[in-house]
Amino acid sequence: MTMRTKALISALDRWDRAGIWAYSDKTLELMFRGESKATLRKALTAHCRSGLLLRVTRGLYVNPRARSLPGDVQSALVPFLRPWDSNYVSLESSLSDAGWISQIPSRLTLMTTGRGQTFDTPWGVIEFVHTARRGGSLSDGVVFDERRKLHVATAERAWRDLKRVGRNQNLVAPPEMLHA
Secondary structure (H helix, E strand, O other), X not given: OOOOHHHHHHHHHHHHHOOOOEEEHHHHHXXXXXXXXHHHHXXXXXXXXXXXXXXXXXOEEEOXXXXXXXXXXXXXXXXXXXXXXXXXXXXXXXXXXXXXXXXOOOEEEEEEOOOOEEEEEOOEEEEEEEOOOOOHHHHOOEEEEOOOOEEXXXXXXXXXXXXXXXXXXXXXXXXXXXXX
16 A cells, blocks of 8 residues: 555544544554655655644654644653653643743653653644653652643652752742742
């Protein structure tokens, strides 16, 4: 099967009905097995240029027409970007959510057991900051956010993370500082 527009639309619509809206290049290779890597690469470039697919980063694509696209695509991309690492929302993102920073951060910030890396996606910047913490200490002060489908640091944990990794603390106003 070739990755012609009609075949791709049919596959994307079928996957969308099953709730699948993001695809790795490996998934697309399996779907269109008869294609050479060079032909597949050209087809992906053309389909991204036409808007049928959105390239999030190397090897990750999203169906922008998908009805199953989550409301918070930025958070939903995290497991696709870092499937093998432990991650949790922290730093400026958690502190802003808790009201410790009055500004809304321009990026989603997460701590990760993987390498630090920043992804500039169509839905905003996602920044992973490496932590050397492992095991039980990784889950202390972290709760699961059902809305985001991600683990999120409490404000206190995010504040400790911010200081530990040496990020700018000037915008942070913990409640004890506000009442002083």
